[in-house]
Every structure is written in C-alpha cells, then in structure tokens.
Amino acid sequence: MDNLYVLKEQIQQLYAKHAKAVDKGIQFILALLTFYMVNHNLGFMGLLSNPLITLGLSVICAFLPTIVTVLAAALLVVAHMTAVSLGIAAVTGIVFVLMFIFYIRFSPKTAVVVLLTALAFMLKIPYVIPVAFGLVGTPVCVVPIVCGTIAWFMIEYVEGALSSLKEAGSEGMINQITVYVKQTFQNKEMLVMILAFVIVLLLVYQVRRMSVNHAWKIAAASGAAAGIVIVAAGSVVLGVKLSYVELILGSVAAVAAGLILEFLFFAVDYSRSESVQYEDDEYYYYVKAVPKIAVAVPEKTVKRINGREVSQETEIIDAAQIRKKAEQADEEAEKKPRPRKRAPQTKGGKISGNTEHLLLTRSLRRDLHLDDEGVNE
Amino acid sequence: MVDKRKIRLMTRMAMYEQAEGREDLKVSAYYRKDYVSMKMVVTFLWTTVGFGFAMLLVLAGGMSTWMEHFDLTFLFVLAAAVIAIYLALLTITLTVTARIANKKHRDSRMRVKRYNHNLLRLIKIYERERQ
Numbered sequence: 001m002d003n004l005y006v007l008k009e010q011i012q013q014l015y016a017k018h019a020k021a022v023d024k025g026i027q028f029i030l031a032l033l034t035f036y037m038v039n040h041n042l043g044f045m046g047l048l049s050n051p052l053i054t055l056g057l058s059v060i061c062a063f064l065p066t067i068v069t070v071l072a073a074a075l076l077v078v079a080h081m082t083a084v085s086l087g088i089a090a091v092t093g094i095v096f097v098l099m100f101i102f103y104i105r106f107s108p109k110t111a112v113v114v115l116l117t118a119l120a121f122m123l124k125i126p127y128v129i130p131v132a133f134g135l136v137g138t139p140v141c142v143v144p145i146v147c148g149t150i151a152w153f154m155i156e157y158v159e160g161a162l163s164s165l166k167e168a169g170s171e172g173m174i175n176q177i178t179v180y181v182k183q184t185f186q187n188k189e190m191l192v193m194i195l196a197f198v199i200v201l202l203l204v205y206q207v208r209r210m211s212v213n214h215a216w217k218i219a220a221a222s223g224a225a226a227g228i229v230i231v232a233a234g235s236v237v238l239g240v241k242l243s244y245v246e247l248i249l250g251s252v253a254a255v256a257a258g259l260i261l262e263f264l265f266f267a268v269d270y271s272r273s274e275s276v277q278y279e280d281d282e283y284y285y286y287v288k289a290v291p292k293i294a295v296a297v298p299e300k301t302v303k304r305i306n307g308r309e310v311s312q313e314t315e316i317i318d319a320a321q322i323r324k325k326a327e328q329a330d331e332e333a334e335k336k337p338r339p340r341k342r343a344p345q346t347k348g349g350k351i352s353g354n355t356e357h358l359l360l361t362r363s364l365r366r367d368l369h370l371d372d373e374g375v376n377e
Numbered sequence: 378m379v380d381k382r383k384i385r386l387m388t389r390m391a392m393y394e395q396a397e398g399r400e401d402l403k404v405s406a407y408y409r410k411d412y413v414s415m416k417m418v419v420t421f422l423w424t425t426v427g428f429g430f431a432m433l434l435v436l437a438g439g440m441s442t443w444m445e446h447f448d449l450t451f452l453f454v455l456a457a458a459v460i461a462i463y464l465a466l467l468t469i470t471l472t473v474t475a476r477i478a479n480k481k482h483r484d485s486r487m488r489v490k491r492y493n494h495n496l497l498r499l500i501k502i503y504e505r506e507r508q
Contacts, residue, residue: 091434091437094430094433094434095434097427097430098427098430098431098434101423101424101426101427101430102424102427102470105423106473106474106477174437177437178437178438181434181437181438182438185434185438
C-alpha cells in the first residue's frame with residue numbers, strides 16, 4: 001500500500017511539473033471521445049463524421065475552455081440530426097438551449113459533467129457518474145447529470161428509430177416531432193435512470209459527509225447498492241427491459257471508481273483518528289480529527305567521490321579586466337623563451353591510474369576536511 | 378539589485394490578473410445593486426425565452442391531447458396553469474440569480490481589494506527606491 005501512496009505522490013509531482021500539458025491532453029482526449037461518441041451514434045452527415053474533422057475539432061477544443069467542447073458537441077448533434085429531419089433537429093436544439101438557459105449559464109464549469117454522463121452511457125458504465133460526483137461533487141451536480149442523461153436518450157432514440165423517422169419524410173414532420181418529444185420525455189427507462197441517479201448521488205453525498213470511519217467506502221458501496229435496487233425495482237414496476245448483467249457490472253465499476261477516488265482525494269489513516277470534546281460559553285464541541293496519509297517520496301542521491309565542484313552562483317566577469325590580463329600574459333610570454341615540448345608519455349595506464357588515485361585522495365581530504373585543518377594550522 | 382519582495386508581489390498580481398482578475402475587475406466596476414439588477418434583468422429575459430421554448434415542446438408533445446379536449450374552460454385552465462408555472466419559474470430563477478450575483482460581487486470585491494492593497498504596496502516600494 002505504501003508503494004501506491006509513493007506512486008501517487010510521484011504522479012502528483014509529475015502533474016505539478018507538467019500541469020498545463022496534462023490538462024490540455026485530458027481536454028483533448030475528452031473532446032475526441034465526445035465527438036467520436038456523437039459521430040459513432042449519429043454519423044448521418046458524412047462530412048462531419050470524417051476522422052480528420054473530428055481530430056481537428058478536438059485539437060481546437062483542447063486549447064479553449066471546456067464549455068466550448070460542450071457547445072461544439074451540442075452543435076454537432078444538432079447538425080447530424082438535420083440530416084434526418086429538420087423538426088427533430090429543432091426540438092433537439094430547443095432542449096439544448098433550455099439546458100443552457102436554466103443551468104449551464106449559471107455554472108459553466110460543471111458543464112463538463114453533461115459530457116461525462118453521456119460518455120459513461122456510451123461506455124456502459126453510467127452508474128459510475130452519480131457515485132463519483134456524490135463523492136467529489138455537490139448535490140448541484142444532479143442537474144448536469146440529468147441533462148446528460150436526457151441528451152444520451154435523445155441520441156439513442158434517433159439512432160434506433162432512424163428508418164421510421166426517414167420514412168415519415170417532411171410531410172409527417174409535425175407527427176415526427178410529436179412522437180420524438182413523447183418518446184424522449186416519456187421514456188420509462190430514462191425516467192428510471194434519472195430517479196436512480198438523483199437518489200444515488202444525494203445518498204452518496206450524505207454518507208460521505210458523515211463522521212463514521214471509512215465514510216467514502218461506505219458511501220460508494222451504499223450508492224451502488226441503492227442504484228441496483230432502484231433500477232431493478234423501477235424496471236419491474238414500469239415494465240422496462242434492462243440488462244441486469246450490465247447493471248451489476250456497472251455498479252461494481254462504480255464501487256471501484258469510488259475506491260480510486262478515495263485513494264486520490266481522501267487518503268486518511270483512520271487508525272490514528274482522535275476524538276476531542278470541549279466547550280465554550282455557547283456550545284459543546286465533539287471533534288473527530290483524522291490524520292491524512294502523507295508519504296514522502298524517497299529521493300535518490302548520487303554522491304560523486306571524484307566529481308568536480310560546480311559553483312551554483314553565477315559569476316559576473318568583467319570583460320575589460322580579462323582583456324587586460326590577457327594582454328599582460330601575452331607580453332610575458334613574448335619576454336620568456338618558449339620551453340621545449342616534452343615527448344608524450346607512453347605509460348598511459350600508469351599515469352591514468354595515478355591521476356585517479358590523486359583525485360580520490362584529494363576528494364577524500366576535502367570530504368574529511370583535512371585541507372581546512374591544514375590551512376587552519 | 379533584484380528586490381525579492383517586489384518580484385513576489387508582482388508575480389502574485391500578474392497571476393491574479395491573468396486568472397480571475399479580468400472578470401473580477403469588470404464585476405467590481407459596478408455597484409452591488411446595479412450588478413445584481415443587471416443580472417436579474419438578463420435572467421428575466423432568458424427565462425422568458427426558455428419558458429417559451431419549453432411551452433413549444435409541451436405543445437408539440439401533447440398536440441393530439443390538446444386538440445381532443447379543446448374548449449373554452451380547458452383553455453382558461455390551461456392559461457392559468459401556464460401563467461402560474463411561468464411565475465413560479467421566474468421566482469425560482471430570479472432568486473437563484475440574485476444569490477449567485479450577490480456572492481459573486483462580494484467575492485470579486487474582496488479579491489480586488491486584496492489586489493489594490495498589493496498595488497499600493499508595490500507603489501510604496503517604487504517610491505522608496507526612487508528616494
């Protein structure tokens with residue numbers, strides 16, 4: 001376990017070093033996945049489904065705020081739907097405008113939750129979202145999760161009913177719109193999911209704020225269990241066909257996601273928790289203090305026993321002085337006769353051996369402060 | 378010689394200016410009441426537009442049902458319900474807007490005050506340097 005915490009610290013340090021690049025990378029991947037999801041499910045417009053356009057759009061979105069990715073995804077969905085029916089595109093556009101007016105305008109930073117919810121549906125792990133945002137978010141996250149769920153079911157409906165929608169043509173546009181609105185907003189599966197997500201998020205949020213030991217683990221597990229019960233009960237009562245295998249596996253994934261989030265954002269040591277009780281004039285206080293787990297990353301230090309000392313300070317060199325000294329040296333060299341060149345030493349091995357010995361002795365003397373003592377004496 | 382205190386102060390201020398500073402300086406240029414009122418007017422307009430769109434969707438979804446029950450009494454009941462929902466929605470959105478705008482203005486003013494305080498300290502350092 002300690003190794004994991006060390007790894008976490010290392011990841012944090014790495015992120016701190018390259019925060020900008022990592023953020024841009026994550027934004028790029030999010031945009032790419034979102035556009036892929038839209039094109040995969042609604043690739044009615046050949047030009048917009050082109051991988052090059054998707055890639056280019058993702059790169060652009062990576063350098064802009066996340067809200068731009070959300071708006072681009074909404075526009076992409078509407079554009080694809082115009083290829084099916086103008087009426088359906090208009091209704092979808094109106095739904096997105098309503099989401100913008102009543103929520104995203106107030107809290108543009110949480111707009112990314114809408115995208116994540118739709119992506120989770122595509123990856124067949126929608127139950128992860130309410131558990132994850134119950135742990136790291138606030139109850140307000142319910143609104144973008146509901147928006148994301150509605151957006152996903154709209155996409156899914158159009159994908160499933162494409163042939164019937166195209167057959168109706170422009171003559172049956174009003175009929176098309178009526179059916180689309182009814183199918184989208186009276187979709188029992190969607191209603192069950194929304195109900196389950198709202199209850200699970202609020203439950204997880206409440207439990208993780210309790211002062212019990214392992215609150216995050218309990219919250220994730222209880223949220224997943226509540227999700228299974230609500231979805232199963234809802235499907236039985238409303239007669240909705242649901243995949244129970246997907247439900248159970250999705251809930252297991254939700255618990256796993258909860259554990260990962262706890263490891264990343266709430267690493268505490270419950271064995272060292274302390275309970276304190278005190279009072280002032282107005283209140284009695286019952287305080288529980290749980291220490292955070294902090295692991296120092298071991299630093300590798302390499303000691304060079306014959307390395308050169310490099311001065312850390314920048315020396316300011318006076319160019320005029322150097323020129324002066326160089327001129328003096330030249331003058332002296334001209335006055336003195338040149339010494340004869342010595343023949344190169346042939347016993348290279350012995351010389352290098354002596355040099356190493358000398359350097360080692362010198363560095364040892366320096367390390368043991370023998371030089372200083374000699375100077376002081 | 379480089380003054381570490383000055384550099385630290387200038388870095389902090391530059392970071393603030395590039396992040397929240399832009400928005401904060403805009404927000405704090407208004408009086409609180411003016412800012413909140415402006416936001417509420419914008420919300421009123423958006424809510425009205427949004428409500429109109431929502432009604433369109435409801436109308437589209439229940440077109441056949443409306444046509445079956447269409448008479449004068451039904452029309453009055455429907456109109457009353459629509460107005461009641463609109464007023465309720467307006468109350469909720471305006472209340473939320475007022476709260477958010479108030480908090481935003483208060484926070485912005487606080488941050489701008491801190492920024493101004495730093496600015497004064499910087500000016501003093503410059504004055505001391507000149508002397």
